[in-house]
Amino acid sequence: MSPQQGHRWFAAVYDRIASRGEARVFKHIRPRIMGEAQGRVLEIGVGTGASLSYYPAEAQVVGTEPDPHMFRRAEKRLAELGVTNIELRQASAEELPFDDASFDHVVSSLVLCTVSDQPAALAQARRLLKPEGTFRFIEHVRNDESRFWGTLQDLITPVWRWCGAGCHPNRRTQQAIEDAGFRIEWLEQVRLAPGTPAIYGVARPS
Template structure:
């Protein structure tokens, strides 16, 4: 196992066999399309999982580099890459230590990923670094809940069983604040519950949005 490789074999099987299909059934396809709409140029996606975003990249994307540390999910993503609508390359790597030069990409994508990286602030700093000035960060993430009662539930879960059962995932991260602290300018955010449910769910509050590395910030 290399330093980059991160193995969660039980979670990988669960996600590929159950969680991923369940999200598709709940209507995540619409959000994938919104997340990736109108992207172009050279794009990096961190935490690409088993490649379920690949079919929704627009043809204006000239190059897609997908980073995934979990070996089983990366192997599944490599199969998806053959049917992708854009040229896709799979890389073994972690969001906190991306193997790319400064200012390498026109856009970056984080989809249900910043909840599970070990250090989201380091990952966002890396995304900032590898984007060209004016480059976009597209994100779709579940985040800290709006209600204080659910935030208490999230804190308990994140301190106990949730990360162990879900590949390092945390339910209550303040991702919007972390993106701003990393230096990005937030240009659009949609906050909503997904999936829709009558029962309050600890990972239901989601953000879908865009942020940019300021154009005047030279590498």
């Protein structure tokens, strides 16, 4: 199913599925990744809007999301927040309708695991960033430190993708960010679940 058609049931249960990771890991990371993004900010794949409350009030934020079911939930969350500095647009990370070098920061949170064309999404992030801008990310990645877990992630990917609305547990996203023309400024790793690392950090156009 394309993201434009959407995943109605995944969207309906997403916040419940994500709540444990959110409470244990992500709510501690989002203040650094989203909370320090000032100026004009683009977030790709906002989902149900988990990040929206973390942006500073002075930032001008555009959140994009292709899945109509996720999008509606993000709209509801934004209305509940009652802020005026965030707008939402329905769009895929691979095809973003914005001018070159028009954002100070591009943010991706648990999205590069799911986009159908990771190099194209990262090329868009690179295109949209000002030369001094930052790409800010939180992503779960393949476990390359353990042969057992890495192989298991490779094996379960077809089923995982089906259950998880296109999510790949085995992407080497740090390498993909570097291959897209970014230099990692800082990066930290956290254990999301047994055998499942997540990385978060900031990269700049190189």
